[in-house]
Amino acid sequence: MLFVSNDLLTLQRTFIHSFVEAASWCFECIQHLYQRIQTMLITRGSTEMVRYGPPQPTGERGGLPPEEVIFGKAPDMALVRKTMAKVAATSIPVLITGESGTGKEVIARLLHRDSLVSGKPFVQVNCAAIPGTLLESELFGYEKGAFTGAMTAKPGRIELANGGTLFLDEIGEFDPSIQAKLLQVLQDSQFSRIGGQTDKQVNVRFVFATNRDLEEEIAIGNFREDLFYRINVVNIHLPPLRERLEDIPELCEYFITRHNETFNCRARMLSEGHIADLQKYHWPGNIRQLENLTKRYVVLGSEEAILSELQDREQDIFKFVIPAEGHVSLKQITKQAVRQVERKIILKMVEASNWNRKHAAKRLNISYRALLYKLKDAGVPSERRKALEKKAAERKTQSLNIAPPADDQQT
Structure with a gap:
């Protein structure tokens, strides 16, 4: 009985050893095939x-x-x-x-x-x-x-x-x-x-x-x-593109034409007014950003959509223009920039707190009275009124778009 057990144990070890060798050989074959395919793809x-x-x-020389x-x-x-x-x-x-x-x-x-x-x-x-x-x-x-x-x-x-x-x-x-x-x-x-x-x-x-x-x-x-x-x-x-704004019309025409062919669309060229709006933008993403913007315009077919996006981004940039007399007050300009950034932070935090000002003050780590003062100084309440008026206008529009009962439609 002991002899049989040893024989079975030896057979089991032999089987496991053979299985490991076969698995190792298969792994090496797969790895070798992968290396050949990788080399071929990289070379081509x-x-x-x-x-x-x-x-x-068509018509572009050398791609x-x-x-x-x-x-x-x-x-x-x-x-x-x-x-x-x-x-x-x-x-x-x-x-x-x-x-x-x-x-x-x-x-x-x-x-x-x-x-x-x-x-x-x-x-x-x-x-x-x-x-x-x-x-x-x-x-x-x-x-x-x-x-x-x-x-x-x-x-x-x-x-x-x-x-x-x-x-x-x-x-x-x-x-x-x-x-x-x-x-x-x-x-x-x-x-x-x-x-x-x-x-x-x-x-x-x-x-x-x-x-x-x-x-x-x-x-x-x-x-x-x-x-x-x-x-x-x-x-x-x-x-950067902001230093070659005069080239934006030609770039827009080229990109719109190319994207029309690529996506089989018929988007019209941008109007002179919209081109002028594009030339006022600072273009942090340069030509790549302009290309993606025109691609979005061709696919969506809406000039207002891309211009409103630029306007939303532009509002996050502090603008400074040197006056004609050439004299500026650094203290005043710094105060304006800080006030603009502070206003945006407060507005976003208050909106994130569902207009709960006490909760927003706690999240901003300032007193409730200080938040009220900053809200008044920054004119943030007017933003809330705008949001409420916008929601009210949307509800009014939805109510006007509700179809009348079937009996009223019959003549």
């Missing part, structure tokens, strides 16, 4: 999809907006155009700076289109979208067995861009260790994959972009000074 995506970009409306739309009439953009004409056909690195949404990617693609390697790959890497732990392998690639899970070798984006253009967006997000390796590529045109023993030679045209002040990043130790001088051979600074 970087050399084909990224190179040619997403489908664009880009017309140059009269890109550069417009602003003097600062005329300088950008002049600089690009001089450096497009060269292989020197270019650093594009400017706020988020100013069109840095479009300028990078335009540089590639007008370069001597326009027929070669255009590979784009959004450094801010890739975690720092993965960015190194994404850029430089890795060899088989370089780390756990590296079942096959994978080329990096630098290698995929060989002969063409590599656009590194948000270069300020680089970790110091990756900055050192990138500096070597810029100096020697050589690099090695992770886990590799030999250097690879590449011929890549580098274009960089950032919305950060890299000189400030150098001062606080986040960016290498020697790398900055390597990438800042030619600097192209893109102005």
